[in-house]
Amino acid sequence: MPRIPRLTGAAVAALTLGLVMTAPAAPAAEDDPLVTDARVVARFGLAAGQTPENIALEPDGSADLTFAFARRVAHVTVDGTTTSRAQLPEVADPDTPVVHSAVVTGIARAHDGTLYVAYATGTRETGVWRVSPGTAPVQIAQLPPDGFPNGLALDERRGVLYAADSVRGTFWRVPQAGGAATAWATGPALAPLPAPPASGLGANGVKVHRDAVWVSNTDRGTLLRLPVLPDGSAGPVETRGDGLGGIDDFAFPGHGRSALAALGSVGKLVLVGPDGTVTTLLTAQDGLSDPTSVAVRGRTVYVPSAAFTTRRDPNLLVAHLRHLIGRG
Template identity: 75%
Template structure:
């Protein structure tokens, strides 16, 4: 998440002016084609899709931030609500004020994990079992933070949550328990005076590292995981990514597809840090918040935080599989 209607109009306008540093256009065929929205959501009902986790059948689970819901969307666009996080008394989430559901991660057995930011003791990581039932809080996170992106490393049995206010990556056992501050530092904090007050935002894992976006700084970071599972020094892999929200690592390589929220773009970020725009508002994006890929299908939720029109789930076709290099 990098935008919210509660932000001032001035902040919205300033952030919307950000432009990504893109590589020069070439005569090659476009990487992404056949973009179309398979589902449109109800903005008035708070159906602002913030994050996405894919199922094996090509369906998607989304967090509706403002509605506090986890929604399921089939390949043909049918929408049903899996669960609603409990309402809280006197929500006081930093920056946004209201209680919101943000990042989502899916385990191989179908268990879903989500971040819930409330400004109260309910702030933390919540679990939804595959057979349904009520969501359960499995880890508390600081009430004065804003847990945003969420990633699951099943090999190590841990969850990582990116805190956009405290500039921290929290590490939590997959089974639940006490959260520890796994990574901190200036690279993860919000940038004073930036149009966006969000710092660490999106988060993903590969075999040996945790990747994090910083919205206010417009950066993409890679944090190595040491032999003892500790965090190594953060490496800046790309800059100039204004409005970067969440992203994906297709093929578990060094190439990244990232959502740029306010500019309304999805960009391909290469290993050398250069970026090329592959989707824009002309394709149907409306403040894209996250990206997911299965095989050659690209999924992009748009939350319409500042556009205030047409929150949707867009799918498109990748011309070829992205490599692992």
């Protein structure tokens, strides 16, 4: 999640990227690493605001990235061709909590190719925006200007989007078609800790998975699960992982409850098991530099790094997942 307000927007530079699915590996011993063959496939420019914050994948394995301080959504094809999907509008006198700049944060993709992004500005432009092919971005829901919409997830079956507000400790629920946002869940488990010494960022990454909404809390270092009840309301918060210092976004490498989590401030990608055990998979030695999000397509793992605190080498890294993780 963005922490550095100094960067300015700019056009996305051309990238060299080969996001080709890795062929299944031969059977391996159980103690072999789960994630292998990590490589940086694209490097970005801090001065141009190219700080990759979140990622959504297309069916062909190409990637849509949000560049937080450039206020841009970019598309990177499997052959490395990069085009601009959208530029979020410039805002006069932005006053976003924590970062004090306009930033585009979470991204979600519908099956028809429509993208949805969260935009935090400190103004009336704060909210959820729709990016449809060939058209300018359109705001479909306003969120409180004094909030910080961050992670964004789409539940197409229910026709709703969930936006995590990192400073208000609230889950906003927004109709996919657009309209008024409603507070779906709130409470101490979603709230940030006082800043300083904490970052002031609570609920952050969001995923819809197995009839539940999952969310990370950056300040509290937790991974949480909120069941979606039959009437659509939120069930009690369940803690599925803790001690995850600097956790940002996460993804599920299969149908189970194990998650891959990006620990931004400590520069790690970890596996959080269904029993809460934490295993380090990738570190700065593999190329991570404040990793912000995770995505999985087949056995390919994508990890963008924004270099918010390291101030060096924002990039996109891909790696090979040895196997998917079942329903445990």
